[in-house]
Amino acid sequence: MKKVPVQIRPFRRTRYAYQRLRVCKNCHNFTVLWEKECLNCGRSSFIPVDTMALRLTKRSMQTERLIALFLTLAGVLFSTTFEQIAICLGSGIVLTLLLWLVQRQMTLSEAPRQLHKWFEKEQQRLIDGLRLNIEAAIGIRQQDERLAYEMLREIGTLVNSDRNRLQQISLLRNFVLRRDMDLQLESLLLFDFDEGLAEYIGEIARIKPELIKERTLLYVLDHEPEFLSMANGREILAAIVGAIVRMKRYVTLYPEFTRRYARFLPKDRFLRLFRIVTADDPHLQFSNLATEVAEIYNAKYQWDPDFHQSAQSTGQQR
């Protein structure tokens, strides 16, 4: 299978997932993608849902002011003397103005509440909108794999489905991945074992080791036998260990896992592990990992000047 070089757009991050949604002002169709024109009504009138929340808030406040004016008018109509008309009109206008002054300061604090009520009403439209998004992403896959991936990645921020993850993984496997890409790992983790995902984790371990974190390691540990049943499973696991020796924390947390693949590490990664293990740490000092590292050191690197330098420098620190 030949991989294609692509330029993946950076991932847009938002504080809250719901803020990725936009809604059509015209027909209330939702989208999480970036299309200009509404697939439902054809107009280009999408606005972010937070903007929609402000509009809804302002509209409900306007209704309240109308009620206030209506009560004032009723008072005037039921008045029997000029004095009553003057009092009703005067106090009605003052009270409405007062209400307006209060409302003006409350638009922002009121908006999330309005949005919550509104989503409750719009459930079906929200589901239909996301469904249209998914169809669009799958439909474009044949013509433009990069775009399809970006769409699925965006949809995946709201839709929690292994099918979506598997599709993303299979698309990513067709791309030449580079370190400068805005790649994701934890959002793609599945429950079950998948060879494509295993390959992808191995690739990430090599090009972007900082993405290998706790959740990925738990996945790998859960499925270690399946990894090993792959033709290049051992290399993948060694690459993962090579990635976690960046952080002493992971080595301390998973010393047995590290030990099992220590002898397959390239020299620079092993040197890193060697330094972690030989530093003063009661957790590691007398562990099986320390024994294994000492054995590998004796067998392969005993006369290597890089290792001696490190031994000396740690010796001086003490």
Add this chain to the structure above:
Amino acid sequence: MIAYGCIGILFLFVLIRTILYYSHRKHPFPKEEIDRQVLSIINDRRERS
């Protein structure tokens, strides 16, 4: 008298709305709650249908 009744209702209306607005501002609605709501609409209901 009905005229003053209307103004009385208006006064109460403005008063209650003002109290509600201030109490809402004091206890703002958490946006995390909206996230939870949206994710559960999309993921729970979509699977069922």
